Amino acid sequence: MPVIDALYRQRLRSARGDQETSRLSADQYRLAETKRDLNDLQSKLESRRYDQPELDPTINALEKVVADNNIGDRDREMLQDDLRRLRDFREHHDGYEAR
Secondary structure, three states: HHHHHHHHHHHHHHHHHHHHHHOOOHHHHHHHHHHHHHHHHHHHHHHOOOOHHHHHHHHHHHHHHHHOOOOOOOHHHHHHHHHHHHHHHHHOOOOOOOO
């Protein structure tokens, strides 16, 4: 599922970001919170449960990581692509709820 793939890729990139930003506590906090949110969201999506109240703050947290964290340009571009996918999913999630 493309959205789940995007979440998985983002988690891997965030893990790399942890290594790149280990000296910046604000970056570490944002990454840890975003990873926690993404893990929770992915678990729900894998169970085919759509949770927009959880998706919105997760997108916001990822936006903050992209905007504020000290990450490389390549990682930032990939995270921006993941953000686009998450936003697209939010707008076009019809039929994804549990059946």
